[in-house]
Every structure is written in C-alpha cells, then in structure tokens.
Amino acid sequence: MKTVHFLVAFVLLASASPLAFASDPGPLQDFCVAINNTGNGVFVNGKFCKDPRLVTADDFVFQGLNIPRPINNPVGTTLTLVNVEQFPGLNTLSVALVRVDFAPNGGENPPHLHPRASEIFQVHEGTILAGFVTSLPDYKLFTKVLNKGDIFVFPQGLIHFQVNLGKTNAVAFAFFESQNPGIIRVADAVFGSNPPINPFILARAFQLDPNVVKNLQVKFGNNN
16 A cells, blocks of 8 residues: 555656656757757757847837738738747747738638647738638638637647638738747648659649649749
8 A cells, every 4th residue: 555655646746846847849940950060050949149248128129010011912911920030039938920911802821831839810900711720530621700809729730821801901910839930831832842843743642634733833933
C-alpha cells in the first residue's frame, strides 16, 4: 500500500514540476537546418535582441493600421501584415496581426493556411463570409456570415478563407499566436511554385487537362 501511495505522490509531483511542461519552441520559419559551426549561421529561431539599456517606448509602438489600403489585385484584398519583420518589438512575444482590406462585391482573402499559428479574425467594417475546412478524413466545411464586431477562429494549419458579401469596402483584423505565423496561399503554392511542379503531377491530382494546368502555372507564376 505504501508503494502505491509513493507512486501516486511521485506522479503528482512530476505533473506539478515545470519540467513536465517543457517542450520545443514553435518554429518561426519554414525550416532551420542545424550546423555545428555557428560562424556560418544566418538564422535563429527568432531575432537577436536589442540591448535592454537602449530600448525605448517607441520600440513597442506600431502606427498606421487605421489607414485604408489600396486594393489593386485580382482577388480583391490587401493585407497589411504586422509581424516581427515590421514590428521588432514583437520578438519573442508570440503575437502578430494583419489588417485585411476587402474590395466590394466578392473581394476575398483566398484559401490559405498558417503553418505556425491559429487565428482570431474580427470584422471591423462590413459583412464577411468566413470558413475553414477540417483535415482528412472528413474535410468538413465550417462557414459563418460575420458582421461588424463578430469574431471567428481558424485553427492552426487548416485551410480557410474570407469573402466580402457587401457592396462597399470591408475591413477586418486578424490576430495570431506567433510572431511569424507564415502564410501559404493554396493556389499560389500549388500553381505558382518556384520551380513549377511538373504539370502532369498536378493534372492527375486535380483531374485536369495538362494544358489547363500549364495555363494556371503561367497565371500564378506571373503573380509571384
């Protein structure tokens, strides 16, 4: 019986220990190949830090997200990303955000995913259809029409999209749990990769004529 009590106590103590919650830090770039000679290193999982004695309040301020952005692309959206690259004060804080400006009548943030973060999406102006698709085996689609002030959450790594249903411009803000969430637009990645994926591979995968695939690769290749 004493042995049982000891094991129970050991498990409880182990669970309460900080070591029980230890884990690898999340990746902040697509890959980070290890090297033994640090003199040849060019990336770290984050950024080098500014001397704390030189930090000022300005290092923690980013301005201008109140300004509407022009929309000059076929999909009808402009993204103003604020991650650690634009706002160094975010380094190591595991947060980032983006302003999304939507054109009227169907401007969309096309199907995409964020490999390193979940997303909280908040409508600032307009009416937006938001949705995401779950992973295999169900590939279930969840969609919702959102109005001003509404919030929708997109789980990490799942394909999602937003579309402006209104006749006027719409604005939304998205918040991420990573200083560099990453973005992979499905069509751009598949048809606009560099170098291009063999069109016969994509033709079989999408059940399309190879010539259709080649035309798509020209279109999306020119967009990158």
